Amino acid sequence: MTQPIVAIIGRPNVGKSTLFNKIAGSRIAIVEDTPGVTRDRIYADCEWTSKKFTLIDTGGIEPYSKDSIFAQMRRQAQIAVEMAEVIVFVVDGREGMNASDQEVANWLRKSPAKVLVAGDK
Structure with a gap:
């Protein structure tokens, strides 16, 4: 049985x-204050509250x-969204939320995956 996939998406x-x-x-x-440091998908096998899943970081x-x-x-993020549950x-x-966030949110609404919104910073 494969693990569920969770993708992290945003500006x-x-x-x-x-x-x-x-x-x-x-x-x-890698964590930097410079936009565009993460360009490809990055994967990690994780466990949270005894549930195992694959986590994907995106640019x-x-x-x-x-x-x-x-x-x-954007294409790399799209692939992650298509894979994610x-x-x-x-x-x-x-x-x-700004105009870019709204555009991303509109795009994510079309995905069959469950979407959680997380505020950071």
């Missing part, structure tokens, strides 16, 4: 990789960017 620099490392219990993902989604690197990061949508709790 750049909202704390996705920090949350990933915390849940994974190890510094697997930040910039829905309005035309930059080819951000386009590739649960999505943790991370937003910056200090800023609240």
Whole structure:
């Protein structure tokens, strides 16, 4: 039996990789204040409250960017969303949701996965 997959999704620099490392219990993902450090999907086998699952960290989604690197990061996030049974949508709790967050939220609504919203920072 395969483990459930949980994907962490959100804009750049909202704390996705920090949350990933915390849940994974190890510094697997690089954490920087610079947007675009995480570009590919990063996986970790995790256990939380006696439940095992695979966790995926993704690069930040910039829905309005035309930059080819951000386009590739969006594609990597899309793959993670398609694989996931649960999505943790991370937003910056200090800023609240902005237009980019709303665009990502609209995209996530189309996924059959369960979506949890987490405020960070």
